[in-house]
Amino acid sequence: PHGLLMERMPAADITGDYISFVLPHDTTSTILPNLTPLTTYEVNVIAQYDKGDSFPLIGEETTLEGSVRNLVVSEETVDSFRVSWKAAPGTVLRYRLLYEPVGGGDKLEAETDGSQVTTVLYELLPVTTYRVTVYAEYASGMGPSMDTEGTTKEVRGSPRDLRVFNETVSSMRVSWRAAPGNVLQYNVAYKPDGGERKELFVKGDTTTALLKNLLPDTEYELFVSARYISGLGAPLLGTGTTLE
Numbered sequence: 001p002h003g004l005l006m007e008r009m010p011a012a013d014i015t016g017d018y019i020s021f022v023l024p025h026d027t028t029s030t031i032l033p034n035l036t037p038l039t040t041y042e043v044n045v046i047a048q049y050d051k052g053d054s055f056p057l058i059g060e061e062t063t064l065e066g067s068v069r070n071l072v073v074s075e076e077t078v079d080s081f082r083v084s085w086k087a088a089p090g091t092v093l094r095y096r097l098l099y100e101p102v103g104g105g106d107k108l109e110a111e112t113d114g115s116q117v118t119t120v121l122y123e124l125l126p127v128t129t130y131r132v133t134v135y136a137e138y139a140s141g142m143g144p145s146m147d148t149e150g151t152t153k154e155v156r157g158s159p160r161d162l163r164v165f166n167e168t169v170s171s172m173r174v175s176w177r178a179a180p181g182n183v184l185q186y187n188v189a190y191k192p193d194g195g196e197r198k199e200l201f202v203k204g205d206t207t208t209a210l211l212k213n214l215l216p217d218t219e220y221e222l223f224v225s226a227r228y229i230s231g232l233g234a235p236l237l238g239t240g241t242t243l244e
Contacts, residue, residue, distance in 0.1 A: 001025045001047035001054070008032055011040040011060055018044070037066040037090035038140055065143030066090050068117075068134050073150030078126040081150045084118040088136035088143055096142070098133045101125065102149065126181065127154045127229075155181030156233045159207070159224050164240035169216040172240045175208040179226035179233055187232065189223040190214075190240075217244040 003025050007018035023030060025047075035041065041063070044056035066089040075082040083097060092114035099121055100107040112119050114136075124130065129151040136143040159176040166173040174188065183204035190211050191197035202209050204226075214220065220242075223235040 001049050003048040005044075005046040005048055005053065006030065006032075007044040007046070007056075008041050010036070011042045022048075035063045037063050037088075037143070038138055039063050039090075065138045065141060066092075066136060067144040068095065068136055068146050071132070071134055071146045071148045073132065073148060075120070076150060076153050078153045078155050079124050080120055080122045081124070081130075081152060082118060082120045083132055083134070083148075083150070085134055085146070087117050090136075090138065092136045093139060094137050096135045096137055097121070098135075099130045102129045102131050124152050126152050128152050154228050154230045156228050156230065157181060157226065158234045159186065159226055159236045162222065162224060162236050162238035164222070164238065167240065167243055169243045170214050171210060171212045172214065172220075172242060173208060173210050174222060174224070174238075174240065176224050176236055178207055181226075181228060183226045183228065185227045187223075187225045187227055189225075189235075190220045191223075192218045192220050211240075214242050216242050218242050 004023040004027055005020060006023055007020045009016050009018045039062065040060055043059050043061065046056045047054040068085040068088045070086040072084050073081050074084065094114050095112045097110040098107060110119060110121060129149055131147055131149050133145050133147040135145050157180040159179045161177045163175045164172055185204050186202050187199060188202065188209045189197055189199040192215055200209060220240050222238040222240055225235040226233040
């Protein structure tokens with residue numbers, strides 16, 4: 001033969017037309033693209049000669065379930081993120097999502113109907129990377145999975161309830177209620193009106209600091225900030241005054 005003619009058509013589509021394409025004469029296998037999932041196709045292979053075409057070699061094969069594509073995570077917060085994907089081909093009954101911390105933990109599940117290609121996962125742990133797996137569910141079963149990872153943000157906040165006590169002519173002690181989350185340290189800054197701003201640091205599990213070498217009878221602006229892996233939280237503000 002000088003060529004091969006291949007034709008395909010869904011087997012159930014008895015009134016439809018074949019889609020045809022020509023292959024080199026020495027071809028013994030090929031891939032048929034752009035098929036519909038869970039569909040049986042009739043395939044004809046015909047050898048083409050100068051004098052005409054051969055009788056067709058006829059076969060049938062059924063495609064499998066499809067997979068979602070372009071799976072992404074967005075809109076991350078401390079306890080949630082959005083999962084989105086491009087629809088799987090064919091008639092999808094629903095999408096099933098499995099998600100779990102990559103470091104180990106409970107495996108959780110969620111689902112959407114077949115027309116919905118995005119959802120938000122809630123009640124997640126902060127600063128945690130999750131592996132998210134999405135399946136398209138067909139009447140015949142599950143399609144191939146696709147997975148990705150998403151990481152929640154760190155809890156960041158401010159300390160509360162600043163107190164100033166034990167004032168002397170050159171010192172004062174300050175205390176506060178702890179900021180939320182995993183605090184690495186507290187930055188305590190203090191500044192007299194028109195003067196130089198100074199700063200000291202205390203450990204993240206400490207909620208008090210002694211300010212020394214202050215000017216007598218002077219009001220100081222006070223700033224207490226929690227430092228996290230991801231940066232500083234908003235400062236807690238206050239004032240304190242040394243004795244005469």
